Amino acid sequence: DSGVTQTPKHLITATGQRVTLRCSPRSGDLSVYWYQQSLDQGLQFLIQYYNGEERAKGNILERFSAQQFPDLHSELNLSSLELGDSALYFCASSVAPTPRDGYTFGSGTRLTVV
């Protein structure tokens, strides 16, 4: 157990729907990152929050949004889902916003869009 908790572990939904993925960072970590891993694109950085504020954006689609709440948990909202959004979504956390000594990843949410 890495200390980063992601729920749900699996999610199956239909095209056009909206889902919310949840991440609880490791205790004491202020920064949360979201990554998408698909077979053809590999692991891609989506967005980072630090202490409730958006800090950096990667290849996140406009249909996707995220937020970090006062208790530091984070949610990734995916809307108007397409078949191509099927992927593993990982959350990672760290104490500092630019950690040299690594991030801690959760075990991911597998999203299947049918």
Next chain:
Amino acid sequence: DAKTTQPNSMESNEEEPVHLPCNHSTISGTDYIHWYRQLPSQGPEYVIHGLTSNVNNRMASLAIAEDRKSSTLILHRATLRDAAVYYCILRDYQSGGGADGLTFGKGTHLIIQP
């Protein structure tokens, strides 16, 4: 970030040392070298990082060439649990860098034979 080149796959025997190479000929003076690994059905896991000097920790050793254009991750005694995809990633934390997550390539798929 500068680009890294890793072999697609490597095979080794259990209980033998494993040397995973990474070439990064365009590395800048401020790029840190990070290694992560991803076990099957899990999120990436931080392994080790270094800048110029060789580094050791409980998981592995990192040997960095004198010109820093290549590095080698060393697993001293491989076990079946070390079978994973290993990613070599460069990160420059100066000039505000490091805040936008990590760029994962395709990595090296390490196969351990019993």
